[in-house]
Amino acid sequence: MVRMSARWAHCLKTYSGQGKCNLLSFSSFFFIFSRCHGNKLSKVAHMHVPLRRLQLPLLPLRTLAKGGRMPLHNLNNPSSARVSLISRHLRQPEPQTTSTPQQQRLHSTMSTQPPHPTLLIPGPIEFDDAVLQSMSHYSESHVGPGFVNTFGEALSMLRQLFQTTDSSSQPFVISGSGTLGWDLVAANLVEAGEDVLVLATGYFSNGFTDCFKTYGANVTELRAPVGSRPQLPEIEKALSEKKYKVLTVTHVDTSTAVLSELKDLAAVVKKVSPETLIIVDGVCSVGVEEIKFDEWKLDGVITASQKAIGVPAGLSISMFSGKAMQSFQNRKTPPASYFASFKNWTPVMQNYEAKKPSYFATPSPQLIHALHTGLTQILAKPLSERFARHKEVSDKVKKAVADLGLKQVAAKPEDQAHGMTAVYLPESVKATDILPSLAKKGIVFAGGIHKEIAPKYIRFGHMGVSVTDPNRKDIDNAIKALQDSLFEVGYQKP
Structure with a gap:
């Protein structure tokens, strides 16, 4: 109790600015809370159900007990990925799939994954079987030798x-979304009153601005x-007129x-x-x-697990230079965040990284295993080949868009990302028409989110x-689905 109270006190000091906190009050709070609610909490904590009454399928459990992995079709029930084994025992009705057999045939069928719509939004993305298998890793200590090594x-x-x-x-991998990267930068590399230059190219650049403020x-x-x-030229002019502690650039703004x-x-x-x-939102x-x-x-690049790295969402990933880390050491005030x-x-x-156990807050072992698998796959071939392949596919998508008589939000080729394409819709077509049509074909695109043009475009x-x-x-299926859906909703190529 004392240890947890001390951590509460430390956390509150970070945000209060008062530099003092009554430790006794926190100890008293926990004591009173436990006395008032202890009986209820105890009842909840001790609601045990004998394993034999759960009537769980024993084969998967025996497989896992022997160190094997449960097949993905057992981990992801085709009728509903959200149904748990225990809910079956409690006889709760299982939600039925919303897909007809015909639609299921159009959906992605990838190795051992159940049929599902192909997710082609700019993150989260589709995941490789091996990455998903890594998420089924047995529970282990976050300071045990196996996990520490991974x-x-x-x-x-x-x-x-x-x-x-x-x-x-210095690399960082912390439980959280990509947005946590903004906090890492703003809380550690900038002090209140210091100047920051943000190169704004869309919704997410604006978010970085809000975080700094x-x-x-x-x-x-x-x-x-x-x-x-x-x-x-305008960036050079701005830098010459004022000294900025940090300049940020969103490498690819997901909104545009x-x-x-x-x-x-x-x-x-x-x-x-x-x-x-120089800080990059990557x-x-x-x-x-x-x-x-x-x-x-x-000096810094922040990213997240669920996009091109190809790992389920939940990890904030970043790299900072020695210069950035020294800048942190030179702060006049403590960092403005605790977590x-x-x-x-x-x-x-x-x-x-030195293969020594350590602890501040508990990481997600399963996500770290998935990250290890994803990075191993990425680095199995030269990065140059990976980048070239993405450019090749990007060119194919953008040519298909042009062949349909459509324009991109990013008008100039040198301004166009290689991992996504934002497509302006014809004036006669609404996103609320085209997206459901694509979904019926087993393809999921994203709508627009830039406030100035949101209803006018979709994102692939x-x-x-x-x-x-x-x-x-x-990609081929998505291009064909886009062509068919546009014509189905009445679009005629000029």
């Missing part, structure tokens, strides 16, 4: 993915018209599919304002677009296993 190897593989060999670079930073935005990006160029941008920043930290680009962390002298604090996480990450994600697995026909 986590350490995953952190080392991230260095290869980001293309950094500098020992001062939450932590008290002074934010200047360089906004480009929808579908384009700020140009180097606008791709920002990094190499020349980084060179301009280093020339005009070498002390400015949530929708890592694993698709080339990022040479060391060569381009980047997202470099102070708390850096020793944990360093220990895990093409990254990860749907692109790299030669046995999958996801």
Whole structure:
């Protein structure tokens, strides 16, 4: 109790700014709470049901007990992935699949995965069987030798993915979404009152701005018209007029599919304002677009597991340079977050990478195993081949869009991402018509989210296993479905 009370006190100090907290009050709170609710909690905690009464299928359990893996068709019931074994015992009605047999035949059937609509939104994406199998790993200690070794190897593989060999670079893998990466940057690398330059290319760039403001930073935005990006001359001008602690760029803004160029941008920043930290939001680009962390002298790249890395959502993944980590060490004030604090996480990450157990907050062992599998697959071939394949498929998708007489939100080829395509709909077609039509064909696209053009476009994600697995026909099926659906809702090519 005392340990947990102390952690509560530490956390509140982080946010209160008062520098003091009554530890006794927290101990008293926990004591009173447990006395008032202990009986109820005890009853809930001790509601045991004998295993023999659950009538669970024994074969899968025996398989797992012997160290094997349960087949995916047992882990993902085709009629409903949400039905648990226990709910069957309790005789709750099982939800039926919403797909007709004809629609199921149109859905993706991938190895041992049950038939399901092909998910081609810009994240989460389709997952490889081996990655999903890794999620079924048996429960284990997050400080046990097996998990520590897996986590350490995953952190080392991230260095290869980001293309950094500098020992001062620091990878982080923390439970959370890609948005947690914004907090890592704003809470640790910027202090209240410091200046930040945000290159705004869409919805997610705007979100980064809001995050910085939450932590008290002074934010200047360089906004480009929808579908384009700020140009180097105006960026150079802004940097020469004011000293910025941090410059952020969204490599691919998921709302617009606008791709920002990094190499020349980084060179301009280093020339005009070498002390400015270059931070890249790579949530929708890592694993698709080339990022040479060391060569381009980047200071931070944040991303997430559920996009091109090809792992279920739940991991915030990032890499920071030695310069960025030194900037954190030079702070005049403590980091403005408790959970997202470099102070708390850096020793944990360093220990895990050194194959030593460590603890600040409990990670997800199953997600880390899946990450290890996903990274192993990605790094099995040269990264250059992976990037080339994504470009090849991207060109195919964009040609199909042009052949239909449609335009992209990102108008210029050099501004177009290779892992997704944002497509303007014809004036006669609504997203509320085309998306359901695609769904009937077993294809899931995303609607628009940029507030200025949201009803006017849809988003087609093409990254990860749907692109790299030669046995999958996801992209071809999606292009055909888009063509058919447009004509079904009355569109006629000009």
